[in-house]
Amino acid sequence: MKTFVLMAGGTGGHLFPAMALAQELLRRGHVVELMTDHRVEGYGQDFPARKIHMVPSATPSLSNPIKFAGASFTIARGVAKSFGILRALKPDAVIGFGGYPTFPPFIAASLLSVPGILHEQNAVMGRANRALSRFADILALSFAQTRFADDQGIDKVLTGNPVRDRVRAIAAKPYPPLSVTDPINLVVFGGSQGARALSDIVPDAIALLPDAIRSRLRLVQQCRQEDLDRVTKIYRQSRVSVELAPFFTDLPERIAQSHLVIGRSGASTIAELTVIGRPSILIPLPGSLDADQKNNALVVESGGAGWVMEQAALSPQSLATRLTDLFNDPTQLIEAAQAAQGLGQPRAVEKLADLAESLAGQGTSTLESAS
Helix, strand or coil: CCEEEEECCCCHHHHHHHHHHHHHHHHCCCEEEEEECHHHHHCCCCCCCCCEEECCCCCCCCCCHHHHHHHHHHHHHHHHHHHHHHHHHCCCEEEECCCHHHHHHHHHHHHCCCCEEEEECCCECCHHHHHHHHHCCEEEECCCCCECHHHCCCEEEECCCCCCHHHHCCCCCCCCCCCCCCCEEEEEECHHHHHHHHHHHHHHHHHCCCHHHHCCEEEEEECCHHHHHHHHHHHHHCCCEEEEECCCCCHHHHHHHCCEEEECCCHHHHHHHHHHCCCEEECCCCCCCCCHHHHHHHHHHHCCCEEECCHHHCCHHHHHHHHHHHHHCCHHHHHHHHHHHHHCCCCHHHHHHHHHHHHCCCCCCHHHHHC
16 A cells, blocks of 8 residues: 555646546555645545645746745745645655646655656646656656657656546447437536636527527536526527536536537546547637647647637637538537547546556655655
């Protein structure tokens, strides 16, 4: 039995793969603890760790000296707190999943000579992971081509991005039959940052579809609470069968029942879509520093598993035209579903757990030599 400490920023994109790895390590009889920040309260209530440790962290801002000084002080406090926690836990290895809350505990682990893996979920290596790579032993990648990864000078292993057990449980579900007369199951979700734009565009696009297509639609859409009444009214006027909610606890199962997904292209979304094997229209979240969602989406598009539509150029008319083309020729969707499954990495969590086990116990940390 080994002890592993997982480290992740407190949002779903970082926590979901960490949760998947925790589930697998527990199945193998190991002890798992999590170090993260306060945002975990929104995502990680069910995180399968023996204990969740909150660590002070901050995002450094080089353009503002005052903010940079404050962030540096917070990070130093985080390193000190993490140092004490890790000395008490004596982990065999640590695994970081990115986000600036990973920074203090991963540095503390390095100071204690605990071996560490960094896992990168996106097709563009995140800034926190780039900064931490010098302290890591191995870089685990989700995409074969990952921007900035070759610059880091450490060993790289392609594992894929782990998905939760409930996603793996439905990975073998076949693509639902789809002819030009069957009901069409369409799922729309935008994540915590993306639902508003989709609520603005998708309902108006659906209203522009030909009656013959619109009458076949069975639509499920994630929609912010404040947008529910407005979006409901539009769909009622266009006479569409729709189920709206701010959050769906069974979203993976709904994706498995879908013929097409419209959504953002965050790393966990891409991993789940490809493991389940469903085609998608991907609308990358605009404005990110390194265009990580756009790069994720382009991998899916180049693999024939979906279509990228940039938000800046997206209109109800352009989306309606794309949907009409796809639903009038369902062979496109069936082929994209097969391509999506070909891109999926359903065994990513086993590969990452194997990597963690192989690293644990290699060498002698200062924790072991002091005990």
